[in-house]
Amino acid sequence: MAWTGIIIVAIVFISIMFKRYLDHQLKVKALESEHQSRALIEMKQDIKTLKARIEVLEKIVTDSGYQLNNEINRL
Template sequence: MNLTAIVIVAIVCWAIVELVNGPKGKKKDKTSNEQAALNKELQSEIKTMRERIETLEKIVTDEKYDLNRQFDELKKDKVA
């Protein structure tokens, strides 16, 4: 084989590899964009849930909440 044939074969092989790998590279970018969007969505959902949990903790630790619970328990004891 002469040098020209080797170069032509190398170029053809390189072109085939690029054609095969080309769409996969674009697909990875699309997947990473989708994952980034999902990540942001989940982070905002976690932030919302943390705020709700903080509110619930404030309600549960409030003295009035405990007092109302105790009154409810006394009412249940009177009925029974």
């Protein structure tokens, strides 16, 4: 009879610890997901900034004055 009580207490203890472990894992995954979302937002902003800079550089290079200066410098 005593072993039955010990086994029941052990099963309850193990189930409580397993539940806490799973809750902890869910919190860790949520934090990782939040971090990845922030990183993704930052990367998207960086891409927008880089695209804008590329557009400016393309305008400079295709400008006729820039091409004329290059031709003069080659001579």
